[in-house]
Structure formats: structure tokens, C-alpha cells
Amino acid sequence: LVDSDPDGMAIMATYKYGSMAQAHENAKLNAPSIQWLGLRTSDVVKGMDPQGEDALIPLSVRDRKKALAMLSGNPIFAEDGPEPGWRAELQQMLMLNLKAEIEVLYGREGGINAWIDRKLKRLP
DSSP: OOOBSHHHHHHHHHHHHOOSTTGGGHHHHOOTTOOOOSOOHHHHHTTOOTTSTTOOEEOOHHHHHHHHHHHHHOGGGSTTSSOHHHHHHHHHHHHHTEEBOGGGGGGSTTHHHHHHHHHHHHOO
8 A cells, every 4th residue: 555656656666576776685575466555646536626635746856756767777667567557657647747645545435444445345
């Protein structure tokens, strides 16, 4: 369960595939069966009041640099990498110049608990 931003996606990738800096330890530390439950841009954009208090947040310069670095230098997010959906999500963030934090779900109908329940029901 991660934020819809480059940092959240980097955290998710590290849990699933391990750390590029600690590659020699990855076999002991990663969780290859992990699934993405976290917030996606499409989850937030649907039904959003752009002027509301739960509005999306513009990407910072740092966010943009991180996303571009992930797309160009991380094999997980590569064009032929193992997670094409993750790559597409990063690209969508960059194109829309938007990110969102999990807290945006607190104000939605049913709050974060209802959102998590709906997401869990859709997992294979």
C-alpha cells in the first residue's frame, strides 16, 4: 500500500525485487509474490473535485527527476522490464504532472477502509 508518487513506486519495487544497491542480499530480502495494492493515478482522478481539499499534488522537480531516472536507469521500469503497468503509471504521472498521497482516500466515501476492501476483492 503505497502513495501514488515516484517514491511510493520505488519502495514497492524494492520490496518486490530488492535493492539495486544491495543486490548481493536480494535473494534473502525481497518478496517476489508481492502485489500492488497501492494508490494509482486513475484511482484518484476518478470523481475528483480539482478544487477540493483532496486535489492532486503537482510533481516537484525532485519527483520528476526521480521518475525519469527510474524509467531510464532501473531495469524494473524499463520498456522491456517485468512491470509494464508500473512503467505506464510513472509515465502517466509525468504526463499529468500529478501525484497523490494515500491520505486523499480518507475523505472518500467509506474512507480508506472501504477502498482497501474493494481493492482486495479484485486481487487474483
